[in-house]
Amino acid sequence: MSRRARTSPAKVRVAIGALALLLLLIGAWELYVDLGGADPLILPAPHSIAKALYTDRSLLWRNFLVTAQEVLLGILVATVLAFALSVLLHFSPVVRRAVYPLLVASQALPIPIVAPVLVLWLGFGILPKLIVIALVSFFSIVVTTLAALAGVDPALLKLMRTFDATRLRIFRHVELPAALPGLFTGAKIAVAVAVIGAVFAELSGSSSGLGYLFQQANAQILMPRAYAAVVILSAFAIALFAALTVAERLLLPWAYQPRGDLA
């Protein structure tokens, strides 16, 4: 593609500025805690979190792998289900009318209450975690995918009909490709809540994972370690979001518009 990203001086300047701003925010946090603004047992200073990140690295890494697996599988399950459901809702107005309110209701479910019930029901394995993660993350994917499907220009559908295209071929050649950017948008929104979902699921019953580690560290008042787990969760969400952005740009170059990007 001719618009392949090249590191222009303007981009370098923006990157340097962004880095400086980030350092400034961390510096302000450090100063605030160091000058006695907050009890380190409530809000540890960045340097002590950094130290915990280093000294507890193997512990954090082990637990990160558990959570990462849950989140990735959970998003995968959510994406597959959400896509299938979007297509079903798109094709059948009856199903859409009946099921859409239920989808909204599913988002009103209080996860901290539902998660322990699922654990009681399905045990300590990965299954209840996948269900919780899929439950919190599939809704945004359905909404954006359905919007993309419904947003196909009606004139284009008419055109396909004058070409004698069957309903299925119209879907395959026009609607399906048009829905993919919506699928990506939904998945990008979903990654952050998927991480929260994983933590809630781990808090409700598990013996490993960053959420579990957070809970343990919190109980032992090892605040830097607890915050280190949070930092890793956040970084993971950012990395997933960035990875999806890059994947979208590579897979759907025609849909890429350089605005509102993280990566």
Place this chain on the structure above:
Amino acid sequence: MPAKGATTETSEAPAEEPLDLHGPGGVRVAGVNRTFRTKRGDVTALAGMSLHARPHEVVAVVGPSGCGKTTLLELVCGLQSADSGTVDGAPAALMPQRDLLLPWLSAIDNAGLALRARGVSREEARAAAAPWLRRFGLEGFERTLPAELSGGMRQRVSFLRTLLAGKPVLALDEPFASLDAITRAEMQGWLAHVLASEPRTVLLVTHDVEEAVVLADRVVVMSPRPGRAVAEIELEMPRPRRRTDPRVVELRERALEALGVGA
């Protein structure tokens, strides 16, 4: 394009007269009424509209904006049905006003979309489209996405897509309206050239009287909404026609007069 040995008819559209529609590709619209229900009341798009096109005839339809021209084409393409009156004729493929190319398909795949819509494989569709892209000056742009094509190129791809649908009737909805004057003149040249070697029945809706006079065998003038045919002008002139030709100028004046904007 070969001159047609059409009998000269003028004035009111003949609804009852028997027409030579036995060859492949004729179109007959007789006494058609079409009313749309909208939130602000009923809108009558067509009231007693009649028109016919003999096989391989190019009929231009001119009229003020909103006179029901697009409705007329959708009726001919079978995308709508008339409230009363008859529409019959050979199968028609539409070329919409906006090019409506699929942004994820290259020029060659967009041109072959009508074939894909019928279940032809990608390779066969490309093989069928390739010689046409060359003829239309699109060689070297086969793999280019629409976003990187010029307006004239996009319009040519859009026309090819409709042509390759293989229908005897082409329903062209203001195909060149969005183009600048130079590109438009060039495109009119392409169209005349293609129809000379690949004769089709053409219904060309346009608001450009000069375009109608340069391209058509017959011009049908429509009234403001509710639309009906108020005049027909037979153009028995050899092609190519120059827009400065005194006969072209005279016919253009006649058409403008029928539209009620004559000098």
